[in-house]
Amino acid sequence: MVSFIGRRLCQALFVLLIISVVSFVIQDNLGDPVRQMVGQSVSLQERAALQQELGLNDPLLQQYGRFLMGALQGDLGMSYYYKQPTLDVIVSRLPATLELSFCALLLVIILATPLGVIAAIHPKSLLSRAVLFISTLGLSIPIFIVAVFLMYFFAIEWRVLPSFGRGETTSFLGLWQTGLFNKDGLRHLLLPSFSLAFVLTPIFIRLIRAEMQDVLQSDFIRYAWSKGISAPRIYFLHALKNTMLPVITVGGIQAGTLVAYTILTESIFQWPGMGLLFMEAVTRVDVPLISAYLMVVGVIFVVTNTLVDVVYSMVNPRVRIPGYSA
Amino acid sequence: MSLLSVNGLSVKFRQRHQDLVALHDVSFSLDRGERIAIVGESGAGKSVLGYALVNLLMKPGYIDAGSVQFDGRELTKLSPKQWQGIRGKKIAMIFQDPMVTLNPVLTIGAQMIEAIRSHTRIAYKDARKLAIEKLAHVRISAPSQRFDQFPHELSGGMRQRVIIAIALLLNPEIIIAIALLLNPEIIIADEPTTALDVTIQAEILQLLKQICADNGVALILITHDFGVVSRIAERTFVMYAGRIVEQGPTLEIINDPQHPYTQGLLNALPQMALPGQRLNQIKGNMPPLNDQPSGCAFHPRCPYAEERCRQSPPGFVFSGVSTVACYVVEDMLSEFSQYDGGDSYE
Known part of the structure; x- marks a missing residue:
């Protein structure tokens, strides 16, 4: 287990190194941060002084080295706009995004698993045909259209759900501002998480259906029937557990992309999370914040992939992480 | 009355234009505790027959006509729920390849317990005890340890023993206190030893035979290997292209095969060829389902x-040794009977 974590850590560092290079290479093309920070009335001398103070006149490599040294000590720089350490700014927005992604993923699992299983067991039934048709539609409609439609009907036409923001939040252990424990927060969560789930659900339905159909053809399923055990047990234990092996692998990667989709969702619903923060940072040319965001997302990716590997090894007894016993 | 009687069983595979016939009018019967073998090349319809008996044909296969009576009960008309009570409890199956028969993500124990608890109301603790006893019965070492292991941690021979143990789980010798009914009365074994090497094969066959004999369990052995048949079965049915072509006591069939196909199969055995000589294969291949020859x-x-073999299929005749469907055998028999009649002395 230790060596597994160690290997993952090295991998993470390598990924972060590449991300940091990329974010620094693009910064020259993002416009002038000084112009964004100061007003019209500031003189050229003052601008030059500020530029010097921020270190923007130093060679790129030197700036990068400075950033890297800071990053190693947990300092990802100061946000030009917030005048706060970027990491603090991002961490304050992290709960909103994680809650949104978590709820979306939960919705995906709750919706896709039974629908995919039904579509695999009864491929010719009306229900599975309908499910497949709708999932094809879902695959081809971009998230911003889905989100706008949902908002139009639920928030504007029928006025049953709020259209933007996170609503009321409560503090959880003083560390985490959560919207999960009160009604208003949950109501605000519904539309954004549903639109986010809408992207991934069709992919998962199709994936589960295809894998399950494959598994249902295998000898051990026929053998299970020959033992006289019940149909639900065969479908939902014998077949589904085997179906989940490839689904977990693909699902893990997709869960990572969910974080990317939060940028769109959060912008549409004005959800005060990391995605919205990133969009604002881009328009404000807040380069340290952009870099820090990219680094944090990189960490999230590596962490989810590691979690996926651990979950996979728990479901599949043939794969055991060395030194780790379930 | 026989335990299982199959009458005129036909199985077809649904196709767009014309359904393909996989089993033609197959009839046979099986007595309590009897061991029979069904022999033929790949594609003869042996496995289809096995699956048809327990209604586990894969789509698009279906039973087109005929009846399967088990202990006086018509099986072809059972509901899925009723089937659940027959499978595993009355008729257990052992599959061909132990490497792919057990579910890879469930422990041996879980797969044994579910078989017991699907058919009987019994506490987990007692079911576990019973399962471990059965594992020991099929001579698996350290059975309580194996119980918690996954299939991939066991060898092929061990896995097949596990599967035999599962087939035997509901045996009255051990759970007689719960219900006497729960004894599997028929075991259908589909090529149980093909995927195993020869020494393991012999062990497994010996085990299977002994277990059937000890418990009065009837056995239908499906195989392409006459070597296996001779060791285990009392009666043999030879199948070709979905039909039974010869049937009779195993010893008689092996010593004096009547049908040209049975002769060919026996001739093809490696022990029939001299060292260095080519094996005596039957030339040609089993015809595919969508291209069946006319007649025989x-x-x-x-x-x-x-010529007449091409025209219409032959009926069954009793040769004095076995029951055979072949014109040539028929002719030979009638010649003999003329000879016996004494007319040829002139």
Whole structure:
């Protein structure tokens, strides 16, 4: 287990190194941060002084080295706009995004698993045909259209759900501002998480259906029937557990992309999370914040992939992480 | 009354234009505690027959006609729920390849317990005890340890023993206190030893035979290997292209095969060829389902084929040794009977 974590850590560092290079290479093309920070009335001398103070006149490599040294000590720089350490700014927005992604993923699992299983067991039934048709539609409609439609009907036409923001939040252990424990927060969560789930659900339905159909053809399923055990047990234990092996692998990667989709969702619903923060940072040319965001997302990716590997090894007894016993 | 009687069983595979016939009018019966073998090349319809008996044909296969009576009960008309009570409890199955028969993500124990608890109301603790006893019964070492292991941690021979143990789980000797009914009365074994090497094969066969004999369990052994048949079965049915072509006591069939196909199969055994000599294969291949020859399906490969073999399929005749469907055998028999009649002394 230790060596597994160690290997993952090295991998993470390598990924972060590449991300940091990329974010620094693009910064020259993002416009002038000084112009964004100061007003019209500031003189050229003052601008030059500020530029010097921020270190923007130093060679790129030197700036990068400075950033890297800071990053190693947990300092990802100061946000030009917030005048706060970027990491603090991002961490304050992290709960909103994680809650949104978590709820979306939960919705995906709750919706896709039974629908995919039904579509695999009864491929010719009306229900599975309908499910497949709708999932094809879902695959081809971009998230911003889905989100706008949902908002139009639920928030504007029928006025049953709020259209933007996170609503009321409560503090959880003083560390985490959560919207999960009160009604208003949950109501605000519904539309954004549903639109986010809408992207991934069709992919998962199709994936589960295809894998399950494959598994249902295998000898051990026929053998299970020959033992006289019940149909639900065969479908939902014998077949589904085997179906989940490839689904977990693909699902893990997709869960990572969910974080990317939060940028769109959060912008549409004005959800005060990391995605919205990133969009604002881009328009404000807040380069340290952009870099820090990219680094944090990189960490999230590596962490989810590691979690996926651990979950996979728990479901599949043939794969055991060395030194780790379930 | 026989335990299982199959009458005129036909199985077809649904196709767009015309359904393909996989089993033609198959009839046989099986007595309590009897061991029979069904022999033929790949594609003869042996496995289809096995699956049809327990209604586990894969789509698009279906039973087109005929009846399967088990202990006086018609099986072809049972509901899925009723089938659940038959499978595993009355008729257990052992599959061909132990490497792919057990579910890879469930422990041996879980797969044994579910078989017991699907058919009987019994506490987990007692079911576990019973399962471990059965594992020991099929001579698996350290059975309580194996119980918690996954299939991939066991060898092929061990896995097949596990599967035999599962087939035997509901045996009255051990759970007689719960219900006497729960004894599997028939075991259908589909090529149980093909995927194993020869020494393991012999062990497993010995085990299977002994267990059936000890418990009065009837056995239907499906195989392509006459070597296996001779060791285990009392009666043998030879199948070709979905039909039974010869049937009779195993010893008689092996010593004096009547049907040209049975002769060909026995001739093809490695021990029939001298060292260094080519094996005596039957020339040609089993015809595919969508291209069945007219008349006797074996005629394109038969060394004795005549015009009438192409016209219509032969009926069964009793040769004095076995029951055979072949014109040539029929002719020989009638010649003999003329000879016996004494007319040829003139």
